[in-house]
Amino acid sequence: MNIARKRTSVMNRQKRAAFWFLLPSMSILALFVFWPIADLFWLSFHRWSLLDANHAYAGLANYVKLVHDERFWNAVVRTVYFTAGSVPVGIVLSLALALLANEPLKGMSAFKAIYFLPVISSFAIISIIWSFLLDPDIGLLSYWLKAAGFPASAWLRSTTWAMPAVIAVAIWKNVGFNMVILLAGLQSISASLYEAAKIDGAGALQRFWSVTLPALRQTLLFVVIISVIASFQVFDQVYVMTRGGPLNSTETVVYYIYHHGFELLDMGYASAIAWVLFVVVFLITLLQLRLFRFNETD
């Protein structure tokens, strides 16, 4: 009895401490994340034009409109295309770079810096530079590609090639960030595991499959989840490089939200799209946690 009471009081004290430790960051999150999400939900049930002081309740009208909106579904397809194109390739590439960077070779710090540089550069500036490089008439890169025998393409002005070009730039930009996280994961794998595997006669490939990958699972999960979430929310790059064009071929969901919210000033409809995106991202994240068996330890 006495012991039990003591335990509860310790737990209470811990809870209180946890509360105070969490309070600062939770209040920031509540004010700038949770509250806007709730507010958005409310907005999405109204006709809410920024230009109109009268915000009539619209029920499910915005959501019904969304279901019948071809351009919204196009944006969904384009976003999935972007994600499917950029995430797997990006992660394989960054894992390869991380493995390379993990080797004690000369000049490795410069190598890492080179790959990390795009990560810390502004996306707007990067996008402008790539747009110049890819310009079909005066772009250096499109000139080289043509000289190397690639069929001439209008790149960002082509409905077929604009998205692959955008994806390539996204991979180039993000690969360094994932590399650093994976590198940290690699360095935390105990060398004794590799020694044991070697003694058991495992080759390099086998060591990678049986030691590195399983040990990296948590890190990989993290990288996959944040990459997918970031891809579903891709915006600045599309905004600067293509404006969603040509003919909506690079128009992603977030760009479409921007188009309705800040170009047509229809906040109600934009909020409805944003909420659908939120739910989709949430579900996909749950699914990924499940697929990677996050809480199991094998």
Next chain:
Amino acid sequence: MKTSAKRWATTTVTLLAASALASACGGGKPAAPAQTAGQDSAKQSAAQEQSGGKQDSSGKAVTLTFWNGFTGPDRPGYENLVKQFNDTHPNMKVTIDISPWDSLLAKLPTSLATGQGPDLAAFDSSLITKYAKSNLILPLDDLYSNGVDQNVLPKSLVSAMKYNNKFYAVPANNATLLLYYNKDLFKAAGLDPNKPPSTWDEWMDAIRKTTKTNGSDKQYGIALADHATIPMWPILVWGNGGNFVSDDNKSSRMTDPKTQEAIKTWSDLVIAGGVSPTNLTGAEADKLFQSGKAAMEMNGPWATGGYTQAGLNYDVAPIPAGPAGKVTLASTVALVAGKNTKNKDAVYEFMKFWVSKDAQAQLSGQTGFPPVRTDLGDDPKLKQNPFVPKFADVANDAKYYLPGLEQYDKIDSDVIVPAIQAITNKKASVDAALKDADKKLNDILQGKN
């Protein structure tokens, strides 16, 4: 490992600092040329005497904010005008805030609706309907009855400044579009550089002759932008007697035979003839023309400064007359008063100054825009700039694009641009694309969407 990590961190930070520095330099705006400052000092001091009597007795300057998107080569013209206003009105200070039009138009309504925003703003006159209807800008009838004489403005400008028969703006500039053509490329194609095309037949012939679709030196007859641009396709539609919306703004004319025929004719030329790249923005079209990769372009007076400075051998001519006669685009930036201004008198003072004879003569002379007044005929400053009369001459043939429509930007970005792109990208036939656009446009016009 630790030391190498540290070294890596140092390298990264150094590079980060370098790139931040580089971007900071790149973002800095170029200093406005002070070329006109000297020659106008006499006039300025005269103006100063005039306004001297109005100086606030407390000596405290009234500050006005002015948001606009004059980012083009004509930017120094507007900056100089503001500077001149500040120099001649010691009791007032206008701070000019220039950002690209699209980001300006994203932040302006929000800030005005929430009780903030600038005292003065400028945007395309087509947007007046939207802003006036939502009471985000102030009606200016009292300014026109006392200070600004509407009889000195061109007639088309007067109606462009109104919503519901009330004035809501003064014209900040007045533009028409002309055909820019590269004289060297004309010569090389065996065309007379002093005899620009004057009919559609001659025009199409010149476009075909200056187009080179194969070989290493690819060249386009015309740079025809279809989005994020000053409207170009509408001029082609009008030239054939077509239009997008009926004159009473109540129904779509997308499937009108004349509209359809115009779009068919020109999209065929683009698709089969390869005379212009597709999916061009206005900025990309300008780049093509400026780099000599396109022989012709339809553009407004703001482009003259940049092309002349680039050393291009070019001239301008009226847009060749189509089957329905001569027509071109009129485009006016409106100067409006934000509803939350606390200094209406100062705002009016600035507007009066902006449309005054002196200010307009100077703006026209510097930028090539026709003045917003009709009574400047023989001002010597206008004569300095040979482009001014050329752009002014076509004013009577000039039409506004989608005037008086509250949903102007939605109709343009969600109906007309996608229809034209679907056709030129061969994603839909002319028939199908225009039928689809017709339905969407009617829905918007009837308030269904």
